[in-house]
Amino acid sequence: MSEKVLMKGNEALAEAAIIAGCRFFFGYPITPQTEVAAYMSKMLPKVGGTFLQAESEISAINMIYGASSAGFRCMTSSSSPGISLKSEGISYLAGSDLPAVICNVQRGSPGLGGIQPSQADYWQATRSAGHGDFHIMVFAPSTVQEMVDLIIRAFDRSDKYRVPAMMFADGMLGQMMEPVVLPEGKDIKTYDKPWATNGHKNKRPHNVTNSLYLDPYLLEKTIRERFARYDIIKEKEQLAEDYMTEDADIVVVAYGASSRVCRSAIVAARAEGIKAGMVRPMTLWPFPERAVRKAAETAKAFLSVEMSMGQMVDDVKLAIDCRRPVYFYGRTGGVVPTPGEVLEQIKAINGGLK
Amino acid sequence: MNVIKLLININGRYSQTDFAFKRYTLICGHYGCGKTNLSMNIALDLAGRGEGVTLADMDIVNPYFRSSDYAGFLASRGIRVIAPGSAGTTLDVPALSAEIASTFETGSYVIIDVGGDDAGATALGRFAPNISEIDYDMLYVVNKYRPLTSVSGEAAVLLREIEAASRLRATGVINNSHLMGLTTVETVASTFKYAEETALRLNLPLRFHTAPREIAAALKGEKIYPIDIYVKTPWQQER
Incomplete structure (x- = not known):
C-alpha cells in the first residue's frame, strides 16, 4: 500500500506493529493509549494473531515475557502509570535478553496525574525502566508517520540486539490524526531465534529463559556481555x-x-x-x-x-x-x-x- | 434561516443550493472521520444566520480534540455548548451531562456530536426514546481515507453497528473525505464514487460532500459544503 491514509497516532502504532509481524498483544486499557489495544483487538484476530486484555499491566508484561520467550514478535502498550506497573517485567525481559516492544503514550503524572500529553517519563525510559543494570532502546516519534516507521525499526532492532525497545510517544501524538503511508509487510526482515523456548523436538538441547543467577560472578559476566552489546547500540543506533x-x-x-x-x-x-x-x-x-x-x-x-x-x-x-x-x-x-x-x-x- | 449554502460548480458555472437542517441533527461516524470539525462548521453557520444553536458534545470516548475543547470559541459566537461532565478537566470519567435532556425542549437548533463508532454511539442510545419521537436527522459522516472504512462495504457495516448501538436509524450520508493539510481537489473528487456507493448500499440519500473552503469552488458537478478547519494541534494554532 503506497496510498496515503488518515490515521490516529495510536492506530498507526497498532497497524504498523502488525505489519512488522507482531502477532501477540497483551495490555490493559488506559487513556490516552486505549486505541492501540482497541485496534489490536479488532485486527490481530484477522491475521491469525492473539489479542488478550490482561487483568492488569503486570500480568500483561509477563505474558509478553512468555510470548517473546517462545520466539514471537509481541507488544504491550500503556500510558505512564501503567508503564510503572510494567517496570518489573521490563527488567526481567532485559535480564533474560528478550526482545519486545513496549509503547508508552505518556500522560501527565506523577501518580495518577491526568490524561493530557506529557514527556515526564524521560528519566524512567532512559535511566530506570526497571530495577538493575540495564538499558532499553527508546524511540521518539514526532509524527504519525514516524509512529509507523519507528515502531517497525523498534521491532527490528529489538530482535537484532535482543534488547527490549520502547516507543516513547505522548497523548498528543497518540490522539492526533495525520496522513500516513503504510509500508508493505514483504520488506520486513526476520531473525532466527535459536534461543527460543519453542520445543526442541529432540534435535537440540532445551532452551531456558532465565534472569536468575545465584553465582554473582556469572551474573556479573552476563551483565558485562550485555553492556558490550549496549556499546554497539550506542555506536550504531543513534538517530x-x-x-x-x-x-x-x-x-x-x-x-x-x-x-x-x-x-x-x-x-x-x-x-x-x-x-x-x-x-x-x-x-x-x-x-x-x-x-x-x-x-x-x-x-x-x-x-x-x-x-x-x-x-x-x-x-x-x-x-x-x-x-x-x-x-x-x-x-x-x-x-x-x-x-x-x-x-x-x-x-x-x-x-x-x- | 436554518439552511447552509452548498456550492455547485457545473463546468465553471457556479450556483448555490440550500441544505435545510431539521431542528435536531445528529452527526455520527467512524473515529476520526471529522465529525467534530463538521459539527462546529454547521453550528457556526447556523449561528451566523441568526439561529439559536446548541452543540452537544456526546463524545465520551475520545479524551482529546472534542467539540467541548472549543467551548469558549463557540460560546463567543453565541453557540450554547453542552459538554460531558468531565470535559475540560483531566478527569477520565465518561459521564454525559444531564443538560442534554434540555435539548428536547429548547426552541433552538440542536447539533449532537456523537462519539466514534458503535462504542461512542452507545451513549446516544440512552436518548433514543426521546429522539425517536421528534423529527430528526442522523447524518452518517464518511471519510474514504480512514483505513477501516475505506471501501463502501466497510462503511455500510459500521453504520449498521452505530444504528444498533444507538437504537436510531440514520437518515443521510455526508462525504467528509479528506487528508487534513494534504487535502487537494483530487483528494476529494476521487471519493465521490465511494460516497455514492456507500449511500446506495445503505439506501440513504447522499446529502453533500465537504471540502476545505480554499478548494471547494474547484470541485465540479457535486453539492459541496465549504468548511473551515477548527480542530487543530497546539502548534497549528495561532500564537
Missing part, C-alpha cells in the same frame, strides 16, 4: 534530525510533540532574523550525542524544550560536556508549550548573546 542547524547560534533540542511546537517557533525566529535551529532526537537511548556535539560546533547556546520540569536537558549537557550554556523551557502536568512561548525563550537567549 536524530538536524533542522536548520548549519549556521544556528541557538540550537533547540526537542523530541516528540514538543519538537513540533519548536519547529513553528524556529520558523518564526528565523523570520525575525534569529539564527535558530533544532536537533530532534529520534532515539532517546541511545541519546544522539554525536548530533548534539556536531551542532555545538556552531551553536552558542542550547535550549532543551520538554513537556516536563527538565529531564532530557541533562543529556544535552552531558553530550557537550557543558561546553555551551544549556537552557531549559518546559510545561508540565499535561500542558503543551505554545510556539509563542518557545519563541520568547529563543529571543531572550538571543538577547543575552548580543
Whole structure:
C-alpha cells in the first residue's frame, strides 16, 4: 500500500506493529493509549494473531515475557502509570535478553496525574525502566508517520540486539490524526531465534529463559556481555534530525510533540532574523550525542524544550560536556508549550548573546 | 434561516443550493472521520444566520480534540455548548451531562456530536426514546481515507453497528473525505464514487460532500459544503 491514509497516532502504532509481524498483544486499557489495544483487538484476530486484555499491566508484561520467550514478535502498550506497573517485567525481559516492544503514550503524572500529553517519563525510559543494570532502546516519534516507521525499526532492532525497545510517544501524538503511508509487510526482515523456548523436538538441547543467577560472578559476566552489546547500540543506533542547524547560534533540542511546537517557533525566529535551529532526537537511548556535539560546533547556546520540569536537558549537557550554556523551557502536568512561548525563550537567549 | 449554502460548480458555472437542517441533527461516524470539525462548521453557520444553536458534545470516548475543547470559541459566537461532565478537566470519567435532556425542549437548533463508532454511539442510545419521537436527522459522516472504512462495504457495516448501538436509524450520508493539510481537489473528487456507493448500499440519500473552503469552488458537478478547519494541534494554532 503506497496510498496515503488518515490515521490516529495510536492506530498507526497498532497497524504498523502488525505489519512488522507482531502477532501477540497483551495490555490493559488506559487513556490516552486505549486505541492501540482497541485496534489490536479488532485486527490481530484477522491475521491469525492473539489479542488478550490482561487483568492488569503486570500480568500483561509477563505474558509478553512468555510470548517473546517462545520466539514471537509481541507488544504491550500503556500510558505512564501503567508503564510503572510494567517496570518489573521490563527488567526481567532485559535480564533474560528478550526482545519486545513496549509503547508508552505518556500522560501527565506523577501518580495518577491526568490524561493530557506529557514527556515526564524521560528519566524512567532512559535511566530506570526497571530495577538493575540495564538499558532499553527508546524511540521518539514526532509524527504519525514516524509512529509507523519507528515502531517497525523498534521491532527490528529489538530482535537484532535482543534488547527490549520502547516507543516513547505522548497523548498528543497518540490522539492526533495525520496522513500516513503504510509500508508493505514483504520488506520486513526476520531473525532466527535459536534461543527460543519453542520445543526442541529432540534435535537440540532445551532452551531456558532465565534472569536468575545465584553465582554473582556469572551474573556479573552476563551483565558485562550485555553492556558490550549496549556499546554497539550506542555506536550504531543513534538517530536524530538536524533542522536548520548549519549556521544556528541557538540550537533547540526537542523530541516528540514538543519538537513540533519548536519547529513553528524556529520558523518564526528565523523570520525575525534569529539564527535558530533544532536537533530532534529520534532515539532517546541511545541519546544522539554525536548530533548534539556536531551542532555545538556552531551553536552558542542550547535550549532543551520538554513537556516536563527538565529531564532530557541533562543529556544535552552531558553530550557537550557543558561546553555551551544549556537552557531549559518546559510545561508540565499535561500542558503543551505554545510556539509563542518557545519563541520568547529563543529571543531572550538571543538577547543575552548580543 | 436554518439552511447552509452548498456550492455547485457545473463546468465553471457556479450556483448555490440550500441544505435545510431539521431542528435536531445528529452527526455520527467512524473515529476520526471529522465529525467534530463538521459539527462546529454547521453550528457556526447556523449561528451566523441568526439561529439559536446548541452543540452537544456526546463524545465520551475520545479524551482529546472534542467539540467541548472549543467551548469558549463557540460560546463567543453565541453557540450554547453542552459538554460531558468531565470535559475540560483531566478527569477520565465518561459521564454525559444531564443538560442534554434540555435539548428536547429548547426552541433552538440542536447539533449532537456523537462519539466514534458503535462504542461512542452507545451513549446516544440512552436518548433514543426521546429522539425517536421528534423529527430528526442522523447524518452518517464518511471519510474514504480512514483505513477501516475505506471501501463502501466497510462503511455500510459500521453504520449498521452505530444504528444498533444507538437504537436510531440514520437518515443521510455526508462525504467528509479528506487528508487534513494534504487535502487537494483530487483528494476529494476521487471519493465521490465511494460516497455514492456507500449511500446506495445503505439506501440513504447522499446529502453533500465537504471540502476545505480554499478548494471547494474547484470541485465540479457535486453539492459541496465549504468548511473551515477548527480542530487543530497546539502548534497549528495561532500564537
